[in-house]
Amino acid sequence: MKTYLLSPATRQLALIGGVSCLVGWVVGSASGLQAAALAAAATAPATTPAAGPWPYPDSLDAVVAAPQFHRVLFENERVRVLEVTVPPHTREPLHTHRWPSVLYKEQTGRGRYYDATGALVHESTTPYRKGPDLVRARWQAPEAPHAVENTDEVADRFVRVELKQ
Template identity: 35%
Template sequence: MTSDSAAALDPAVTNPEHYQVVFENERVRVLEYTDKPGDRTTRHAHPDSVLVVLSSFRRRMYAADDSAHDLELTAGKVGWLAAQQHAGHNIGDTDSHALFIELKEGARTETGVLGPVGPAVR
């Protein structure tokens, strides 16, 4: 996250008991998320991300406009999470465990490169 307002909503800062940075480079940041039944997060923001669900859990999500919706996520699910602000509440009876692979702005992809660059492996 680059701007001051984005930094103020960084989940690793606003909710460090739940979000841990486990990898970061100039193109992505990977956050590990954990919580227990009844736990809540404060409002925070994610850029465009890939969500990898590591355990099945139920949550109530609160959007930036304070509307709420419940969802159930199943272990092994992988999905796209468009940039957003939200807060959450574990409303189930299982711990939550997930990875957020956050994409950083300005990342560029080399065209025509389909695999590792370097000498051929024989």
């Protein structure tokens, strides 16, 4: 197997190209994706109130409450694609994610996950990982108010495809 060393700019272009393909697939196959999302949601643990309207204010939306960490790459009535970057030794402000999503991890390391009260919910002590040992994509249910802290020496980087419909 060949190994290619890419410059940061080339990696960014590759990531954007991959996200563009993913968005095209999501938009182009919404009915199949919706069925898969519903099936995944049925087995995924709930992290938000079960039914009814979204109970949290729009001011807690990730893009509004933590814009320095969440950048919109693409948005329409069906999906919103976010680039999420949490620099080393940094904690995001409290925020929510209203829609179920698929998270694609570019790289990740150690960190902490806090609930709305600031209580520590989970701590990852796994050192920085990138490459084949990293689980790249996973389903994520909507998330109630939370904050993520990166306690590692490298930035956490994700692409989050939120399914609005």
